[in-house]
Amino acid sequence: MVSIRFIAAIMTYAIGLCGILPLFPWLTTVPRLVLAVGLLAGLWQDSRKSWPLKSWMQNSVIVPVFLYYAVQFSRANPIQPVVSLLAIMLAVRLAGEKTVRHSLQIHVLALFCLASSSLFDLSPMFLLYLGLMLFLVAIALILLAFQSHENTMLLSRAELRKVLLAGCLMPLLSLPLLLFFFPVLPRTQLPLWNFLSSPAVRTSGYSDKVEPGVQPSVGESRALAFRAEMARQQQQQLYWRGSVFNRMQENRWVRVEGIPSEQPVSGGDSINQLIYPEPSVSRVLIALDRPAEIRLIRLKRSPDGVFEYTGPLGRRLNYQARSVTSGTAPASGLLNRRFYLNLPEGIPPRITKLAGEIGRLGKNDLERLTLLETHFRNGNYRYSMSGLPTGERALEQFIFDGKQGHCEFFASAFAVLLRGAGVPCRLVGGYVGGDYNQLGGYYLVSEDMAHVWVEAFIEGRGWLRIDPSSFATNAGEVWNPEKSRSLMLRVRLTLDYLNYQWNRTVIVYDFEQQFEFVRRAGKRLHGIDPAGIISSWPYPVTIFLLGVLLYLIRNTTLFRRREERILRRFLRRIASEFGIDAGQGRLGLFEIAGLVGNERVGEFAAIYSGAVYRDRRLTDREYRRLQQILREGFVVKASVQ
Amino acid sequence: MSPSTRNQVFIKMLETLSRDYLQGKEEVLRLSAIALLSGGHILIEDLPGLGKTTVALTLAAITGLSFGRVQCTSDLLPSDITGLSVFNRDEGHFTFQPGPIFNNIVLLDEINRAMPRTQSAMLEAMEERRVTVEGVTHHLPGPFMVFATQNPSDQSGTFPLPESQLDRFLICTDIGYPPRVLERGIIAGGGIRERISEMTPLVTQDDIMTARRDVHSVYLSDKVLDYIHALIIATRSDELIQTGLSTRAGINLAQAARASAFLAGRDYVAPDDVKNSAAAVCAHRLVMRGGEMSASERGIVLRTIIDRIPLPLV
Numbered sequence: 002m003v004s005i006r007f008i009a010a011i012m013t014y015a016i017g018l019c020g021i022l023p024l025f026p027w028l029t030t031v032p033r034l035v036l037a038v039g040l041l042a043g044l045w046q047d048s049r050k051s052w053p054l055k056s057w058m059q060n061s062v063i064v065p066v067f068l069y070y071a072v073q074f075s076r077a078n079p080i081q082p083v084v085s086l087l088a089i090m091l092a093v094r095l096a097g098e099k100t101v102r103h104s105l106q107i108h109v110l111a112l113f114c115l116a117s118s119s120l121f122d123l124s125p126m127f128l129l130y131l132g133l134m135l136f137l138v139a140i141a142l143i144l145l146a147f148q149s150h151e152n153t154m155l156l157s158r159a160e161l162r163k164v165l166l167a168g169c170l171m172p173l174l175s176l177p178l179l180l181f182f183f184p185v186l187p188r189t190q191l192p193l194w195n196f197l198s199s200p201a202v203r204t205s206g207y208s209d210k211v212e213p214g215v216q217p218s219v220g221e222s223r224a225l226a227f228r229a230e231m232a233r234q235q236q237q238q239l240y241w242r243g244s245v246f247n248r249m250q251e252n253r254w255v256r257v258e259g260i261p262s263e264q265p266v267s268g269g270d271s272i273n274q275l276i277y278p279e280p281s282v283s284r285v286l287i288a289l290d291r292p293a294e295i296r297l298i299r300l301k302r303s304p305d306g307v308f309e310y311t312g313p314l315g316r317r318l319n320y321q322a323r324s325v326t327s328g329t330a331p332a333s334g335l336l337n338r339r340f341y342l343n344l345p346e347g348i349p350p351r352i353t354k355l356a357g358e359i360g361r362l363g364k365n366d367l368e369r370l371t372l373l374e375t376h377f378r379n380g381n382y383r384y385s386m387s388g389l390p391t392g393e394r395a396l397e398q399f400i401f402d403g404k405q406g407h408c409e410f411f412a413s414a415f416a417v418l419l420r421g422a423g424v425p426c427r428l429v430g431g432y433v434g435g436d437y438n439q440l441g442g443y444y445l446v447s448e449d450m451a452h453v454w455v456e457a458f459i460e461g462r463g464w465l466r467i468d469p470s471s472f473a474t475n476a477g478e479v480w481n482p483e484k485s486r487s488l489m490l491r492v493r494l495t496l497d498y499l500n501y502q503w504n505r506t507v508i509v510y511d512f513e514q515q516f517e518f519v520r521r522a523g524k525r526l527h528g529i530d531p532a533g534i535i536s537s538w539p540y541p542v543t544i545f546l547l548g549v550l551l552y553l554i555r556n557t558t559l560f561r562r563r564e565e566r567i568l569r570r571f572l573r574r575i576a577s578e579f580g581i582d583a584g585q586g587r588l589g590l591f592e593i594a595g596l597v598g599n600e601r602v603g604e605f606a607a608i609y610s611g612a613v614y615r616d617r618r619l620t621d622r623e624y625r626r627l628q629q630i631l632r633e634g635f636v637v638k639a640s641v642q
Numbered sequence: 643m644s645p646s647t648r649n650q651v652f653i654k655m656l657e658t659l660s661r662d663y664l665q666g667k668e669e670v671l672r673l674s675a676i677a678l679l680s681g682g683h684i685l686i687e688d689l690p691g692l693g694k695t696t697v698a699l700t701l702a703a704i705t706g707l708s709f710g711r712v713q714c715t716s717d718l719l720p721s722d723i724t725g726l727s728v729f730n731r732d733e734g735h736f737t738f739q740p741g742p743i744f745n746n747i748v749l750l751d752e753i754n755r756a757m758p759r760t761q762s763a764m765l766e767a768m769e770e771r772r773v774t775v776e777g778v779t780h781h782l783p784g785p786f787m788v789f790a791t792q793n794p795s796d797q798s799g800t801f802p803l804p805e806s807q808l809d810r811f812l813i814c815t816d817i818g819y820p821p822r823v824l825e826r827g828i829i830a831g832g833g834i835r836e837r838i839s840e841m842t843p844l845v846t847q848d849d850i851m852t853a854r855r856d857v858h859s860v861y862l863s864d865k866v867l868d869y870i871h872a873l874i875i876a877t878r879s880d881e882l883i884q885t886g887l888s889t890r891a892g893i894n895l896a897q898a899a900r901a902s903a904f905l906a907g908r909d910y911v912a913p914d915d916v917k918n919s920a921a922a923v924c925a926h927r928l929v930m931r932g933g934e935m936s937a938s939e940r941g942i943v944l945r946t947i948i949d950r951i952p953l954p955l956v
Binding site (some may be wrong): 587591592610614 | 644662766861863864865906908910911912913914915917918949951953954955
């Protein structure tokens with residue numbers, strides 16, 4: 002009979018050790034000492050079965066410790082105080098009486114300790130401890146359930162074995178669930194984490210046409226557009242290129258087919274990005290201006306550098322892009338100038354007049370471009386999201402009267418004037434800017450960063466990126482990179498990081514990557530240096546603990562001993578060879594031997610009883626002989642003789 | 643000779659007896675040997691003419707021990723058994739004339755015919771191994787063993803032994819009719835009484851005394867002890883039994899089991915030893931509910947109890 006309290010206490014200590022050991026090397030001296038003292042105090046009190054340390058004493062000890070570490074906590078030093086506090090709380094709990102409540106607290110604290118050890122070092126040993134803890138906690142929870150029911154309960158060996166078996170089975174049985182929750186469920190395109198944030202399909206921001214003058218004001222949406230995993234860039238270079246609008250029809254810019262071919266000349270420094278767009282109705286793939294290459298299947302590339310996805314929409318995907326960010330896209334050969342000079346009928350005369358003026362003054366395309374730029378810079382234009390001109394003559398109003406508008410007005414006006422002046426150009430839709438998330442190493446681009454700018458073709462240089470909105474007088478305020486360094490943004494970025502990790506590691510994680518991860522983990526395991534293991538002390542301790550565990554398994558009555566095992570085999574053999582059912586102690590061994598009249602059965606009975614009824618264990622030699630007898634069988638041998 | 647080989651003489655003795663003299667009586671011979679080796683007494687309860695007396699005689703003859711016989715009747719006096727002082731005229735004082743009890747093996751035939759007074763005198767001698775006559779205590783010889791017989795069917799003019807006195811017999815057993823073939827052989831061969839006098843002893847008195855010490859040192863494990871105890875406890879709560887087994891029954895069962903283990907050539911007791919001597923050691927001590935039962939009927943009750951208790955196998 003074993004007291005359930007005793008077993009539960011052992012389990013609790015084991016779980017505590019599982020939490021302490023991986024964390025111990027990373028702790029400072031004080032928490033280490035406290036842990037050691039707490040553990041010893043707990044063991045001492047448990048062995049004496051009296052607990053002079055009362056619960057209220059422990060709780061009152063924790064308060065000043067908590068305050069001390071709360072003061073220590075800072076952004077520069079966030080981990081050590083938390084970890085120390087965890088360790089000390091665990092030590093204090095270990096030092097006290099192991100009531101059901103306290104045991105549960107120890108389990109949780111130990112789990113936290115183990116988890117926090119992964120902040121310092123994520124070695125394969127962590128997995129070992131985690132697995133061990135999983136099993137121990139499962140068993141301990143069952144035992145505690147009994148203990149909470151009756152504190153002084155005694156368990157017989159058979160009952161205890163049942164409990165242990167159930168405790169071991171639970172984690173094993175949960176494996177299929179684990180499989181379901183982690184590799185299977187995330188593959189169902191359900192936005193699990195996302196249910197709190199933005200709707201899946203954008204309603205504003207980036208669109209497939211540029212149509213200034215439709216609404217008097219534009220609402221900003223902070224909905225996420227995409228994330229781009231890449232190194233940090235200069236803020237001025239963050240133009241994310243999406244679609245190109247090459248034809249003006251009435252008051253709006255659209256994209257028409259029949260795009261003339263270009264011969265882009267690749268060159269310059271390139272930047273690689275990994276882009277995770279949010280699902281949307283748009284097929285256009287965004288990348289840093291100007292994308293030289295996007296790697297994705299079902300991809301359609303237009304001559305003007307627009308990439309479109311031809312696969313099914315609404316899926317989460319990610320792709321690799323390589324961009325050249327010089328701001329100019331060199332192109333060789335002749336350009337179909339007519340295509341990029343096309344203007345619709347009914348351009349207001351004032352605009353035609355201004356464009357003609359610029360066309361005359363400038364000797365070549367570059368000069369005309371500079372002239373127009375000067376016109377915008379000196380024209381006292383303001384960037385605004387409200388008080389916008391509307392109606393058919395909105396563009397004219399913007400250029401000459403209101404001089405207030407958002408990027409679409411700036412870009413449209415600039416492009417119309419440029420085309421009027423005889424410089425081939427087009428509108429580019431995309432995003433500008435982005436919040437860099439240091440934690441995840443990626444840019445976060447939201448819908449309110451949607452932007453339109455102009456690309457002008459200059460003979461000999463290629464396509465030049467011009468952002469007319471930056472000519473606004475208040476451009477500095479609008480694009481001030483410091484504008485958004487607020488606390489809210491930081492919180493938003495942190496929350497987004499979690500979302501991002503979820504998407505990245507769970508949702509768009511493909512099997513290949515998982516396999517690669519497993520392979521890498523396996524490689525790491527192979528790469529463990531045995532000398533390194535021995536020199537680092539947690540490993541010997543772990544091995545020692547495993548040894549103790551093995552010893553207990555072999556030698557305590559908790560587990561079936563080999564005498565019991567071999568007796569079972571013997572009885573089964575007797576039942577199968579002689580048809581005698583001697584189970585449950587119905588017949589003695591010599592009785593069986595007398596019944597069957599077989600020498601070898603007699604020998605087995607003599608060797609086995611000689612050990613068992615002399616109150617000693619079977620020696621290894623005896624055990625081997627018994628095994629041999631069982632292996633060879635009784636009847637077979639008898640017939641040989 | 644080591645303890646494990648010292649049992650060989652007894653094995654040989656039992657073999658010789660059951661082969662040459664008492665065919666079909668292996669069990670009663672084995673039980674007799676157990677009683678002899680553990681210093682107990684045996685009560686054989688069976689019908690006349692089945693060889694009760696012959697068993698006692700042959701055992702005495704083969705061990706070379708002195709043999710005394712008392713045929714009990716209702717007018718038998720204690721002094722007829724213990725002996726008495728007789729005045730010696732030549733020497734001018736009383737000298738003690740030892741009775742038949744001053745022998746190593748004493749056969750008390752039909753013990754239930756003796757008066758209670760005589761019975762208790764005999765039983766005192768059995769228990770104390772000494773006799774007090776006229777204020778002088780006389781010790782009984784070295785190995786001392788009583789072979790009592792009684793006839794269960796013969797009820798008139800008998801004084802059945804009270805439970806307290808039955809408890810003093812280590813073993814109570816019956817003999818039973820021999821198997822058909824053996825019985826025919828016995829009839830054909832005639833009695834063996836004449837041949838008994840010609841028997842050569844196979845076992846000496848020293849052998850017996852050494853063996854008794856060996857039996858005493860046979861190892862009794864806690865597991866087997868638990869088994870014995872569980873058995874005794876079980877008899878105390880059985881619904882067929884009015885009074886269960888006494889502590890002395892437990893002591894005797896352990897003794898018998900040790901002797902049985904010794905005979906099997908072991909220096910430790912296996913639960914089998916307990917099991918195969920329990921009926922003979924315990925059945926006669928049970929006081930049954932609902933009227934008298936013969937020893938063999940009690941044996942059946944006891945065996946069902948034994949079957950209920952699992953043997954300690956690990």
